[in-house]
Amino acid sequence: MSFYDLSKTQRSQLVTAIHGHILTDIQKGGYKKTLAYFADDDTYIRKSAYLAIGRIYIQHAPLITGTLNLLQQLFPHSNFKVRQTVINAAGEIGKKDFTLVEPFFDTGLFDAHHSPRNAVIGSVKKMGEVNPIPVLSWAKKYLHHPDKEIRREICHGIELRGRKHPADILPLLQELQFDTTARVRHTLVHVIGQIAYKKDCLATVIAHLKTWDNKQLVTDAVTEIIDVHDRYKDFAVLTQAEAIAYIDKHL
Known part of the structure; x- marks a missing residue:
């Protein structure tokens, strides 16, 4: 029976039981029950x-030491679901103290399976939103990595912070403006569009784009920004026409 086949009361009881079993594992220095949860086929159990x-x-x-030891014991596991869940768990810790869990992300970014790698990007998003300084500093190390997928994933991972605080990530995005890989370029343009339609964000993005040297990339980004203001018209602060008028005046 899957997590959401249970009643609300049963789900609450299960969550409490999972918490208690994992706490006991940490206290005793084991990981048997935690491993079973981390490897479960049900996403919501994990x-x-x-x-x-x-x-x-x-x-x-x-x-804290015991918790980190538990994650370190499980991280090399052959089951990608376990490695994925370890990274997501590290991301929960990284919201408060990224330095404690940074090695998990240095390793997970290069995992052979896409699920742990996706967990890295998802964790970077949630950590970067609330603990941006160390997380963005870490991300910057990989902006020019030889592997194009690493560059693309880092670009994608810092997006969420930019939706409310575009100024925090625009200098990092700028470093990718001359990347010649189509997938990286596409992600870069996408992210610029995603950080430009919330309150007070368009002005910040346009002002920064004026300092970029790759004018074709800027043109592509502006096209995406205009399109986003139509696609997300129910969420955008400005109408598409207002966005176009602002861009025409300031860029």
């Missing part, structure tokens, strides 16, 4: 497990 790690980290300061 999510409950990694969220439990985050809560234990916050609520039980003396167990």
